Amino acid sequence: QVQLLEESGGGIVQPGRSLRVSCAASGFTFSSYAMHWVRQAPGKGLEWVAIISYDGNNRYYADSVKGRFTISRDNSKNTLYLQMNSLRAEDTAVFYCVRDRGITGSWKWYFDLWGRGTLVTVSA
Amino acid sequence: IVLTQSPGTLSLSPGEGATLSCRASQPISSSYLAWYQQRPGQPPKLLIYGTSSRATDIPDRFSGSGSRTGFTLTISRLEPEDFAVYYCQQYATSPLTFGGGTKVEIK
Numbered sequence: 001q002v003q004l005l006e007e008s009g010g011g012i013v014q015p016g017r018s019l020r021v022s023c024a025a026s027g028f029t030f031s032s033y034a035m036h037w038v039r040q041a042p043g044k045g046l047e048w049v050a051i052i053s054y055d056g057n058n059r060y061y062a063d064s065v066k067g068r069f070t071i072s073r074d075n076s077k078n079t080l081y082l083q084m085n086s087l088r089a090e091d092t093a094v095f096y097c098v099r100d101r102g103i104t105g106s107w108k109w110y111f112d113l114w115g116r117g118t119l120v121t122v123s124a
Numbered sequence: 125i126v127l128t129q130s131p132g133t134l135s136l137s138p139g140e141g142a143t144l145s146c147r148a149s150q151p152i153s154s155s156y157l158a159w160y161q162q163r164p165g166q167p168p169k170l171l172i173y174g175t176s177s178r179a180t181d182i183p184d185r186f187s188g189s190g191s192r193t194g195f196t197l198t199i200s201r202l203e204p205e206d207f208a209v210y211y212c213q214q215y216a217t218s219p220l221t222f223g224g225g226t227k228v229e230i231k
Contacts, residue, residue: 045224046222096168110158112170112180114169
């Protein structure tokens with residue numbers, strides 16, 4: 001079954017602290033796809049966070065998280081990660097692991113497969 | 125690029141047609157506009173890409189059109205499962221951005 005499953009990491013964290021969320025991919029050749037994180041604050045719209053190339057060699061971030069968040073992947077484990085440092089209250093959101101529609105070297109920048117999301121709450 | 129969706133909420137009955145608008149703050153190539161559907165408690169689902177191409181397994185009652193700064197998602201006859209929130213997304217320029225969403229609710 002083709003799916004993305006956000007795993008450990010979601011939860012409540014204090015402002016200024018760190019958290020890592022992970023996403024396990026199955027049912028497709030994970031190493032052939034660029035991957036993204038997209039977030040959605042409670043009751044709000046969608047915000048793109050970061051992208052990583054299929055081989056992990058290229059990464060780009062939204063200005064709102066640049067310098068604080070790091071996207072990475074382990075193709076041997078079919079897993080995507082998002083390391084979040086210096087968390088702020090405004091980072092509170094459901095974080096979705098998302099597959100780029102393109103394959104291998106072709107980035108499409110739109111999304112054809114979404115995980116169910118993991119809620120990250122930043123609160124004192 | 126800022127995307128503005130209207131109306132914010134559309135109240136319709138099953139069987140009726142729906143027209144959702146997405147306006148861009150500057151012209152974008154029609155090759156780079158997508159639409160997603162999000163049902164309550166679920167992640168978004170890709171409906172349309174490249175303004176008018178339906179994603180895999182999307183029924184033909186969903187259609188997309190438009191160009192430059194004005195884009196439209198049309199649902200020809202609403203089925204019960206179509207009542208949801210719809211988002212447009214541009215991927216012509218970085219950073220990619222989403223519209224604020226249109227909620228289609230049962231009247």
